[in-house]
Amino acid sequence: MIAIQALRAYNLFYFSLLSVFISFLPVYLSYRAVSPSxxxxxxxxxxxxxxxxxxxWGMISDRRKTIKKVILLTLGLSLLVGFVLFQSSxxxxxxxxxxGMYFFMLPTDPLxxxxNYRVAEQYGIHFGSVRTFGxxxxxxxxxxxxxxxDQIGMDRLYWVFAxxxxxxxxxxxxxxxxPVSSKRLSAADLRRFLTYPATLRFFLLILxxxxxxxxxxxxxxxxxxxxxxxxxxIGLAWFVxxxxxxxxxxxxxxFLRTGREIKMIALASAIYVIRYALCAVVSDPMLVIAIQLMHGITFVTFYTASIQYLYRIIPEEWKATGQTVLAVIFFGISGIIGSFAGGWVFQEWGGAALYLMMAGIALLAFLYxxxxxxxxEREAETLAGEA
Known part of the structure; x- marks a missing residue:
């Protein structure tokens, strides 16, 4: 399956590129004397x-019935903007x-x-066997x-990005x-999806x-x-x-079976609480790095279960757009709240207080x-009784 091998190689390099943006952009900004706030x-x-x-970009992908061509456009523009960004002060x-990077680079991730998910479905393999390479x-x-x-200096990060x-x-x-759906796109379908009570409850949990x-x-x-x-x-922390x-x-x-997604999300949320609370109480950077071992069970379980749950309830013709809505909440709205509040808390009270606050919010996610x-479970029992 040459197509799958090519997709795995793309994931390997794409997520390498994403690590420059996600992991080192805040560090680069700090290097340029930008304050935490x-x-x-x-x-x-x-x-x-x-x-x-x-x-x-998700709507363009659905309407043009192509994901690859949209990625080529957003990725190409991201490279131009990022090359200049990592030379600026x-x-x-x-x-x-x-x-500019958030306008072009961030949408490339949900696309x-x-x-990954749809090609994996087409070839009858699990999503994780592709995403692992990312x-x-x-x-x-x-x-x-x-x-x-550390060797060449932060001012040359742009060459690594390039x-x-x-x-x-x-x-x-x-x-x-x-593969794309042959069904016609319907704005009414999307409105029903976004206003359906189960969907709203799910998106609140994601947030x-x-x-x-x-x-x-x-x-x-x-x-x-x-x-x-x-x-x-810092690189070692992200590596771990x-x-x-x-x-x-x-x-x-x-472990992830259809119908068990919410249970797995609850498990991930509980471990998120432990992870952030531990980060709040340690003072050795090596211990913070060791705690990042918990990232696998938290992020992978939570995000994969969320995608599977979403694909189970969303109309077929809106899957790319639905994935984008999930990403808007996971990477967009939550990023705004976390960045604004996190920067202020970090500057006023320090990193330990910030991680304690994060543990508290994760606890709310677990309870919800x-x-x-x-x-x-109650709805399933009701349906079984009616049958």
């Missing part, structure tokens, strides 16, 4: 732009370029996930980039496009769990630095987190997921 403002504004751009220009890319790149930047970017684009040229997750994305590197860690250790994904992408198909779990 301004970092939060930059990422928050970027996330707001992402809220607008992700549905836009003026705050006004950073605001402009970070906004890639949708491509985790490998993110992990290896995080480690390589962290220690490389190398991974070119490799990603070349692989994108040879991947297969996703609660995603706020601390996205806050961690924005401030993990800054927190490690505040504890005395080097850029190399991403490496833990690999094992869980391989193991999850054995339990309520959804029990509600689903």
């Amino acid at each position: 301004d970092i939060g403002l930059l990422v928050g504004i970027g996330s707001f732009i992402g809220i607008l751009s992700q549905p836009f 003026e705050l006004w220009l950073l605001f402009l370029l970070v906004g 890639t996930e949708s491509l 985790a490998i890319g993110f992990a290896s790149a995080s480690l390589i980039i962290g220690f490389t930047v 190398v991974y970017g070119v490799l990603t684009y070349l692989m994108c040229l040879v991947i297969p496009d996703a 609660l769990a995603a706020i601390p997750h996205r806050t961690n994305d924005s401030f993990l590197g800054v927190y490690v630095q505040s504890l005395g860690g080097s850029t190399g250790l 987190a991403a490496t833990s994904e690999i094992a869980f992408f391989a193991l999850l198909p054995r 997921s339990i309520l959804m779990w029990k509600r689903e």
Whole structure:
């Protein structure tokens, strides 16, 4: 299956490129003397732009009935903007370029996930067998980039971004496009989907769990630095987190069954609470790095179960758009809240207080997921009784 091998290679390089943006953008901004509150403002504004751009590109993908061609466009523009971003230092220009990256780069992620899921379905393989290579890319790149930047300097990060970017684009040229639905798109279907009570409850759960997750994305590197860690250790933290994904992408198909998604989300939310609480109480950057081993079971379980649940309830012709709505909440709205609030809390009270706040929000997500779990059980019993 050459098409699957090409898709796996694309995932390897794409998520390597994404690690430069997600893992090292806040560190680069800190290097350019941007304060934690301004970092939060930059990422928050970027996330707001992402809220607008992700549905836009998702709708284009659905209407044009192609994912690959849209990725080629957004990825190519991301490479141009990012190459300039990682050479810039003026705050006004950073605001402009970070906004550009969120407009083009952020929508590429849900489109890639949708491509992975649908091609995997077409070839009869599990989504995780493709997405694992993304985790490998993110992990290896995080480690390589962290220690490389220690040697060449943060001011040359743009060359690292360019190398991974070119490799990603070349692989994108040879991947297969996703199979598309022949059904006509209907705005009424989407409105019904977005206003259906079960969907609204599900999206609220996603938001609660995603706020601390996205806050961690924005401030993990800054927190490690505040504890005395080097850029190399920041890369090691992301390497440990991403490496833990690999094992869980391989193991999850054995446990994640249709109809059990909310249970798995509840489990992930509980472990999120423990993870962030532990980060709040330690003061050694190496211990923070070790705690990132929990990232695999939290993120992989939560996100994969969320995608599976979404694809179970969404109309076929809106799958790419539905994936985008999920990404808007997970990476957009939650990113705005987490970045703005996280930057302010970090600057006023420090990183430990921030992680304690994140544990509290994750606890709310856990409690709410339990309520959804029990509600689903009652509904299933009611349906069984009627039958």
